Amino acid sequence: MTRSAVEKTDPSGTRLGELWSILPEEAGSDDTGRLVVGGVAVAELAERYGTPLHVIDESGLRRQMRRLADGLTARWPNSEVLFASKSLPIVEMYRVAHEEGLAIDVAGGGELQLALAGGVDPQRIYMHGNAKSEAELELALSSGVGTIIVDNEDELDRLDRLLTQPQRLLLRVIPGVEAETHASQATGGENSKFGVPLGELERVVARMQRHPLMEFEGIHLHIGSQILNTAEFAESVDRVSRIGRFPIYNVGGGLGVKYTYAEEAPTVEAYLDAVVAEAKAKLPADAKLMIEPGRSIVARAGVTLYRILSVKRAVKTFVAVDGGMADQLDIALTGQRYEALLADRLGEAWTETVQLVGRQCESGDLLVDGAPMPAARVGDLVVLASTGAYSYSMTNNYNGALRPAIVFVHDGTARLVTRRETYEDLLALHAPSISAA
Template sequence: MTAEATRPAAEGTRLEELWDILPEESGCDERGVLTIGGVPVDALAEQYGTPLQIIDEKGLRRQIRRFVDGLRERWPNSEVLYASKSFPVVGMYRIAQEEGLSVDVAGGGEIKLALAAGVAPERLHFHGNAKSDDELKIALDAGVGTIIVDNEDELDRLERLLERPQKLLLRVIPGVDAETHASQATGGDKSKFGLPMDQAKRAIERMQAHPLMEFEGVHIHIGSQILNTRQFAEAVANLSTSGEFETYDVGGGLGVKYTYDEVAPSVEAYLDAIVAAARQHLPEGARLMIEPGRSVIARAGISLYRVLSVKHTGRAFVAVDGGMADQLDIALTDQRYEAVVANRMLEPWTESVQLVGRQCESGDLLVDGAGFPAARIGDLVAMATTGAYSYTMTNNYNGALRPAIVFAQDGEARLVARRETYDDLLRLHAPALEA
C-alpha cells in the first residue's frame, strides 16, 4: 500500500493552500491520488470502506511533542493533558500515554476508554459540570488522579463518597468572553461551567477543611477554537485573583486552521503567550497545566467519503455517503471545512459545488462552495481537518452507522475502530426483539 508522494501545486487548484490544512504526512502519488502517511486513500477505501476516518499517526505524534516539549522548555514544572473529548478513541488514548500526555476525561465512558487503553489512572483528570454519583464512584474506584470540582453540589457528593484522600482542583470562571462561536465559549460570566471568584473562595475553604480532600489549585477554560492568543494570557492574568496555589490548570482551546483563508496561531505562539502571562501573574515554581484537544488531533485527521449522486438543479450538488451523522459539528457550531476530490487531485477545479450529505436535513451541508473538478459517481472526497469532534459526535440519524477509523504511518495502515454494523444497532433493542 506504500506510495511515493509529492506535494504539487497543480494549476487551476488551490492545492498549495490545501496542504496547510491536510495532515502533515499527506501527499499525492503519481496517479493524482491523495496519500496519508504514505498510504493512498483509494486503497484504504477499498479495504475498509467509506465513510472512513483516517489519522496521520506520525504527524499526530509530532504535534503532541510540540506541546509536551515546548511547555516543559518554557516552564519545567508543567503537565500537558490531552482533552480527550475531542477524539475519545482507545487507539488515541494509547498514543497519548506513549507520548507523555496525561488525559482529561469528561464522563464515565471516557474513563473506561482511557483505562482500557492502558492509561495509568493517576494520569487521569476528571472534568464535568454535572458528575453523577455513579460516575464519581467509577472515578474513585479506578483511582483517578485528580477530580476537577465544578460546584458545591459536587462537594456534597464527594463528602458522601470519599473513603480515601483525593486530589482536587476547582474550576473557576475567569471572566473572559472568548472570541468564538457562542456554543464554544466557556469562560464568560454567564458560563454554566465553574464558580465565580467569590463562591470559589468559599468552596476552596470547604475543601481545605476536609480531611480527605487534597485541594491543589484552580482550573479555567475559556472556550474552544480560539485564534487570539491574547485571550489566553488575559485568562491566566485573571487567575491571580483566586489566590496562590500549588497548581494552575489554564485549560485548552487553541484554535486550528480549517479553511484556506483562516489564520491560526502556532503551538509556539500559544505557549509563549501563556507562559509569559504565568511568569508575570502566577507564583514562581507552581505547576502549570494545559489541556489541548482540538489542536492536537484536528489536522491529523481526514474524513473520506464516496460520491453517490451528482446533480445540477438550482446549484451543483455533490452528495456523499456520509453527512451530519458523522460531521455534526457543522450544524452545531457552524464550523466551516474544505474538501477535495481525493482520487483526482491534479485535475483543475472547474466547479463550485455544494458538498452535501445523505441525512434528511437541508442543513446537512458539508462544504458550501467546494472547488472540484466535474464530480463523478464513485469519486472519493476527503474533508480536511476533521480529526477533532467528528468521530466524537457521530450518531445514528437515519440509521447511519459510525465509520471505521484507521491510523496510517510509513506506508502502513492499522484499524483502530471497526465500522458499526446493523447488528450493533439492533443489539440495543434486544429487549423489544425478545418480547
C-alpha cells in the same frame, strides 16, 4: 510520495492557498495525482475498509503531542499537558497519548472507561464534568483516578459522602473571559454553566481545605474552543493569577486550528509563548502549569473519506456523499467550515463550485457550502480535510446511520483501530434483541 507546491484557485480565479496546509503533515501525492497519507493512498484505504472512513496520520499526531509537551516543558519545567480526550475519545488515542507521556482529561464515566481500556495509568487521569453523577464519581474513586476537577458544590456534597481516602482535587472557576469563537464553543464568559463563580470561590476553597480527605491543589479554567487569538489565553492566565496563590493552575485547552485555505491559526509555539510569558509575569514561580489541548492535537492529523453517490445539477450543483451530519455534526452545531478535495484528482483544475451534501434528512446537512472542485462524478472519493477532532466524538445514529471506522496510517501501513458499526450493533440496543441478550 511527492509534495510539490500546489496552489489552489477557485473556478473564478481567486487564489485560495496552499493545498497541503490543511492536510495531515504526512500527506502528499503519488505519480498519478492520488492523495497519499502516512505513505498509503487513501483510495486503497477506502477500498479496503469502506466509506465513510476516518484516517489518522499517526506520525503527525505524535509529533504534535511532542511539540506541545516538549514546548511547554522547555518554557515552564514544572508543567503538564493533558490530552482533552473529548476531541477523539477512542481507545487507541488514549494508548498513544499515554505512550507519548501526556496526562488525560476525561469528561465523565464513558471517557474514563475508554481511557482505562487504553491502558492509561489512572493516576494520570483528570476527571471533568459539570454534572458528574454519584455513580461516575464512585467509578472515578474506585478506579484510582488521580485528580477530580470539581465543578460545583453539589459535587462536593457527593464527594463528602463518597470519600474514604484522600483525593486530589482542582476547582473549576468561571473566569469571565469572553473568547471570540462560536457561542456554543465559548465556556469562560460570566454566563457559563461550567465552574464556580469567582464571588463564591473563597468560601468553596475554604470548604475543600477544611475537609480531611479533600486535597485541594488549585484552580482550573477553560475559556472555550477554536480560539485563534493568543491574547485571550494570556488574559485567562492573568485572570487566575488574580484569584490567589495555588500549587496548580490548569488553564484549559482551546487552541484553534486552520480549517480552510484562507484561515490562519497560531502556531503551537506562538500559543505557548503567549501563555508562558503571562505565567512568568503573573503566577508564582514554583506553581505547576497545566494546559489541556484537544483540537490542536488531533484536528489536522485526520481526514474523512466519502464516496459520491449522486451529482444533481439543479439551480445549484449538489454533490451527495455516503455520510453527512451524523458523522460531522459540528458543522451544523458550530458552523464549522471544512475544505473538500477529490482524492484521486488532486492535480486537476477546479472548474465548478458545488454544495457538498450528506445523506441525512435535513437541508442543514451540508458538509461544505460552496466547495470548489473538478467536475465531480458518481464514485469519486471525497476527502474532508482536518476532521480529526470532534467529528467521531459527535457521531450519532441519525437516520439509522452507522458510526464510521477509523484507521491509523504510518510509514506505508494501515491499521484498523475502531471498527465500523453494523446493523447488528444498531439493533442490539432495542427490544426484541435485548431480551435475547
